[in-house]
Each structure stands twice: as C-alpha cells, then as structure tokens.
Amino acid sequence: MNARPLSKFAFAVCLLFAMISSLSAQTISSLVSANKIKIGVLVDFPPFGLMNRNQEPDGFDIELAKMMAAALGVQPEIIPVSNANRIPYLQSGRIDVLVASLGITPERAKQVMFTTPYAGTAVVVAGPKSRALTSLDQLANLRIAIGRGSASDAYFTRLPPKGATILKFDGEASAFQAANSGQADVFSTSNITVASLREANPNADFEQKLELSTQGNGMAVRLDAFELHQWLNTFIYSVKINGQLNALYEKWVKSPLPVLPNL
Amino acid sequence: MIRSLDVADIYFFIRATGWTLVLTAIAFAGAAVAGAIVAIVSLTRSRILRFVAWAYVLVFQGTPLLLQLFIVFFMPNLIGITMSPLGAATIALTLNGGAFLGEIWRGGLQAIHKGQWEAAGSIGLSKLQQIRWVIGPQAAKLTAPATVGFLVQLLKATSLTAIIGFTELTRAGQIVVNSTFEPFRVFGIIGIIYFFLCYPLSFLSRKLEARNNTPFGSIRATM
Numbered sequence: 001m002n003a004r005p006l007s008k009f010a011f012a013v014c015l016l017f018a019m020i021s022s023l024s025a026q027t028i029s030s031l032v033s034a035n036k037i038k039i040g041v042l043v044d045f046p047p048f049g050l051m052n053r054n055q056e057p058d059g060f061d062i063e064l065a066k067m068m069a070a071a072l073g074v075q076p077e078i079i080p081v082s083n084a085n086r087i088p089y090l091q092s093g094r095i096d097v098l099v100a101s102l103g104i105t106p107e108r109a110k111q112v113m114f115t116t117p118y119a120g121t122a123v124v125v126a127g128p129k130s131r132a133l134t135s136l137d138q139l140a141n142l143r144i145a146i147g148r149g150s151a152s153d154a155y156f157t158r159l160p161p162k163g164a165t166i167l168k169f170d171g172e173a174s175a176f177q178a179a180n181s182g183q184a185d186v187f188s189t190s191n192i193t194v195a196s197l198r199e200a201n202p203n204a205d206f207e208q209k210l211e212l213s214t215q216g217n218g219m220a221v222r223l224d225a226f227e228l229h230q231w232l233n234t235f236i237y238s239v240k241i242n243g244q245l246n247a248l249y250e251k252w253v254k255s256p257l258p259v260l261p262n263l
Numbered sequence: 264m265i266r267s268l269d270v271a272d273i274y275f276f277i278r279a280t281g282w283t284l285v286l287t288a289i290a291f292a293g294a295a296v297a298g299a300i301v302a303i304v305s306l307t308r309s310r311i312l313r314f315v316a317w318a319y320v321l322v323f324q325g326t327p328l329l330l331q332l333f334i335v336f337f338m339p340n341l342i343g344i345t346m347s348p349l350g351a352a353t354i355a356l357t358l359n360g361g362a363f364l365g366e367i368w369r370g371g372l373q374a375i376h377k378g379q380w381e382a383a384g385s386i387g388l389s390k391l392q393q394i395r396w397v398i399g400p401q402a403a404k405l406t407a408p409a410t411v412g413f414l415v416q417l418l419k420a421t422s423l424t425a426i427i428g429f430t431e432l433t434r435a436g437q438i439v440v441n442s443t444f445e446p447f448r449v450f451g452i453i454g455i456i457y458f459f460l461c462y463p464l465s466f467l468s469r470k471l472e473a474r475n476n477t478p479f480g481s482i483r484a485t486m
Contacts, residue, residue: 044441051438053266055275082434085426088333092340171437173444200444 026096027227028072037074039065040081040095044171046196047252048101048119048217060252064118065099067244068219071235083149087111090222097228098220103151104263105215113223115232116263117216118245123151125210126194127179127186133209139164145175145184152188155212180204188212192253216260268443273452279435280456286421286431289349290356291414297361302368303394316365323362329423331355336427352424360417367409371402411468415461432456 031037042049043057052058057078069076081089081100089095090112101121104114125144127133139161146152148168152175156166169175172189176197179187186209194208219236221228239245249257304316323331336351375398383397422433430438436453440446 044438046442050442051275053269053271055271080428080430082425085428088337092337094337094340094345171441171446173440173446176444177446197444 026222026225028231031072031074031096031228035074036077037069037072037097038077038079038095039069040079040086040089040098040100041065042082042086042100043080044082045101047192060119060248061099061101063248063252064239064245067239067248068099068232068235071238072231087220090220093222096221096225097232100220101217102220103154103215104218105154108220111223112220113225113229114218114220114263115229116236117218117260118236118239119249120214120216120258120260121151121190121192122214123155123188123212124191124194124208125186125188125212126197126206126208128205129207130205131186131209133186136161136210136212139186139210142185143167143183145169145178145187147172147175147189150175151190151215152212156188179206195254214258216263218263266442268439268445268448272439272443272449275439276432276435276452276456279430279432280460282429282431283418283421283460286352286356286424286429287414287418289353290360290417290421293353293357294360294364294417297357298364298368301361301365302372303391305365305369306372306394307390320362320366323359324366328355328359328420329426331359332423332427348424348428351427352421352429356417356421356424359420360413363413364410367406367413368402371406371409372398374405375401407471408468411464411471415464415468418460418464419457 041057041059041061043051043059045059047059048061049057049059057080062078065078066076079089079095081095081098086098086100086102087108090098098112099118101119102108102112102114103121104117108114125133125139132138140163142161143165144156144161145167146156146169148170150172153168160166167175167178167184169178172193175184175187175189176193178184180201187206191208191211194206197204197206219232221232236245239248246257301316301320304312307313332351332355335355336346336348339346372394379397379401380393383393388396421429421431424431425434425437432453436449440449443449
C-alpha cells in the first residue's frame with residue numbers, strides 16, 4: 001500500500017530511531033549463516049497481503065517474499081505488520097526487509113532504503129455511474145471518502161481539492177461503504193481495490209472515474225543495508241526478466257504487471 | 264481477491280478474544296500493584312516521594328498509551344535488547360494503568376474522614392496498619408465502582424496493543440474486514456463480543472455498589 005504510514009508522533013519517534021540507531025549493518029553472509037530472513041508483510045491489503053481461510057498470511061507480497069527467501073537460500077520468517085508500524089519494525093531491527101506494498105516516496109526514503117519497484121498501483125476516484133467526473137475541478141464541493149493512512153490520504157493531504165470535504169475512515173472497506181450508503185459522494189482508493197470491489201459487488205452503482213497518480217511499490221531495507229539492497233535489486237531484476245513476477249501479478253491481481261520505471 | 268466471511272474467521276475472533284482477556288488480566292494485575300504504590304506514596308510525609316508519585320501520574324496520564332506502547336516496544340531494540348510484545352504490553356499497560364488506578368485509590372483514601380485516621384492512630388496502629396485495617400476497607404467501598412469502570416476502559420484499551428503486533432479483537436476485526444469488505448457484519452460481531460466481555464463487569468460494579476450501600480457494612484466484614 002503506497003500509504004502515508006505514520007501518525008505524527010510515530011514519525012517523530014522514527015526520526016529519533018534513525019538518529020540513534022546502533023544496529024550493525026546486515027550482510028548477505030550473516031543472513032545466510034543464520035539461515036533466516038525476517039520479512040515484514042501486510043495482511044490487510046488484498047490482493048497484495050491478506051489472511052487466507054487458514055488464517056495464514058497470503059497474497060502477492062507474501063508469495064514474492066517466499067520466492068525471494070528461496071532464491072537467497074534461507075528460511076523466510078513472515079511477520080505481519082500494519083501501515084502504522086511497518087517502518088518502526090524495520091528500523092528497530094525486528095525485521096530484515098519489508099515486502100509490504102510500501103510506495104516509493106522521497107519522504108520515506110529518508111527513513112528506509114527502497115529497492116527498484118516490484119509492483120505498482122494507481123490512486124483513483126470512484127463514484128456512481130451517473131456522476132460526471134472527468135477532471136480534478138469537478139471534485140470541488142464533493143464529499144470524498146478515503147481510508148486513513150492510505151495512498152489516497154497521502155494524495156489529498158498533499159493536494160486537497162478546493163471546497164471538497166475529505167472523510168477519513170479506518171480502512172478502504174469502510175470508505176467504500178460510506179460512498180455506497182450515501183454518506184459520501186465518491187470514494188478514493190487504489191485501482192486494484194476498485195477492481196476487487198467490482199468483482200465482489202457486481203450490482204453496486206460505482207465505477208472508476210479519475211486516475212490521480214501512479215506509484216511503484218518497493219521492498220525496503222534499513223538505510224545502511226547496502227549488500228542486501230543490491231541483492232534484492234538483482235532478485236527483482238531476475239524475476240522480471242524470467243516472467244515469474246508477471247505470472248505472480250496475474251495470479252493475484254488479475255491484470256498484467258504495469259511497466260514500472262527502474263529506481 | 265475478496266473472500267466471504269466464514270467459520271474460520273469466527274475461530275480467529277475467538278483466539279483474538281483470548282488475547283484481549285489475557286492482556287486485560289495482566290494489565291489489571293500490574294496496574295493494581297502500581298496503583299497501590301502510587302496511592303500510598305501520595306499520602307506519605309516525604310516531599311520527594313510525593314513529588315515522584317505526582318510526576319509519574321503526570322507523565323503517564325499526560326501521554327497517549329499508544330506512544331507508551333510504542334516506546335517500550337521499539338526503543339530497547341536500538342540498544343540491542345529485544346522486548347517481546349507481551350513484555351512490552353505488560354510494562355506499558357502496568358505503568359499507564361497504575362497512574363489512573365493510583366489516582367482513583369488516592370482519592371478514595373483521602374475521602375475518608377480525618378477522625379478515622381486519628382482514631383486508628385490512637386489505638387497504636389502504624390500508618391500502613393491504619394490503611395490496611397481501617398481506611399483501606401472504607402476507601403475500597405467508595406472506589407469500587409470507579410475501579411471496575413477503569414477495568415472496563417482497560418479492556419477496551421488493550422486494542423491499542425495492535426501497534427506492537429498483537430492480533431487482539433479489534434485488530435482481528437480490521438484484518439478480516441479488509442479481506443472480506445464486510446465491515447458491518449464483522450464489526451457487528453466484534454462489538455457483540457466486546458459487549459459480552461464488558462457487560463458482566465459493569466453488572467459486577469452495580470452489585471458491589473448496591474452491596475456496599477449499607478453504612479459500615481464493609482468495616483464490620485473486615486473486623
């Protein structure tokens with residue numbers, strides 16, 4: 001999820017971590033000799049990260065994470081994290097790498113080191129079919145439902161449309177319900193969530209209207225983990241050219257992997 | 264990729280309810296110990312001790328529990344100590360709860376008429392003995408509803424431990440909602456579970472209040 005992950009105080013604590021961090025840099029050989037890599041994943045962002053029927057983490061990110069650990073030749077330890085705590089988990093050394101749909105932004109890159117993107121999403125606005133909505137100006141005076149801490153939240157915090165009311169809900173599902181029940185005029189989420197909602201609610205009156213921005217998701221390591229970073233980039237490069245990444249994306253997202261510029 | 268709500272989710276909620284109860288029990292036990300210390304220390308003659316108790320209450324009532332959990336869980340990692348989620352939750356909930364419970368109980372002790380202290384002192388009881396045998400039982404009677412009310416608050420506050428990785432009831436609900444996109448049904452179920460955890464406590468509070476409403480009842484009981 002390419003989201004603004006932290007409330008303000010958490011952000012401050014993160015900066016503090018970054019300043020006083022005394023963790024030693026991890027190397028490939030230290031991971032291999034420990035025969036374990038601790039990978040932080042989301043479990044509340046389908047289809048990238050979710051809890052399956054057996055209540056185990058599953059999804060695009062989780063399968064890719066396991067594939068990555070296999071390529072490194074170590075056992076994966078999958079650790080569920082949330083939007084709010086994923087960066088602290090990494091910085092404090094509780095995990096080695098995040099494969100948690102973390103959108104690549106310069107702001108976050110001050111706290112973690114991103115790999116080249118392995119997946120991408122777009123922030124979109126969706127609303128009733130009858131509503132004319134083709135340009136940003138038409139968002140004025142609308143009530144827009146979004147999930148708190150989501151990519152939409154980050155977008156509208158940065159570029160609030162004039163006169164629009166932003167309604168923040170705890171999660172994308174609640175934002176959708178708000179628009180569906182008439183508490184909001186439109187809702188904003190990722191293109192992928194809109195596709196999933198379409199599939200689950202074939203009769204609901206909504207469609208994708210506006211594409212606001214696109215963003216690539218990268219894996220993330222601590223700022224000093226250059227060896228691991230380089231290895232992960234190599235891994236992503238290899239699964240891109242051998243078609244595995246695209247096949248995995250097709251399996252979970254049901255659409256071809258978007259072409260993403262390299263980092 | 265949206266799946267429907269099924270029986271496995273209900274088992275998931277039941278396991279998560281277990282965590283909510285365990286965290287509440289640990290937190291209340293820890294907070295009771297810390298609160299008793301705070302209440303007693305607040306009544307001592309030592310200015311330094313009173314100041315320490317005052318500062319402790321000020322800090323832990325004045326900052327969010329979420330921040331306290333965050334600091335206790337993540338900070339030790341930076342100096343190479345790995346704090347378990349359960350350890351961090353125990354420490355943070357104890358320190359936070361102690362500040363609130365300490366104030367409730369201090370208020371109770373101070374509400375007892377001065378004459379009771381003097382009478383207890385006149386028969387040769389030490390300060391701690393006065394609290395234990397004379398003032399405490401009367402204060403307990405006074406503060407029982409507030410104490411149980413606090414326990415209900417604490418039960419609900421355990422949902423904040425999701426930030427340090429606990430999948431307790433509220434977090435379990437969020438995870439399932441985001442996979443099923445059925446917030447009304449899921450949070451409806453979660454709400455009902457919370458109600459059945461909290462209602463008996465509220466009921467107990469009323470009972471205690473009613474039972475203690477006879478004048479001096481609890482004093483006779485302890486004598």
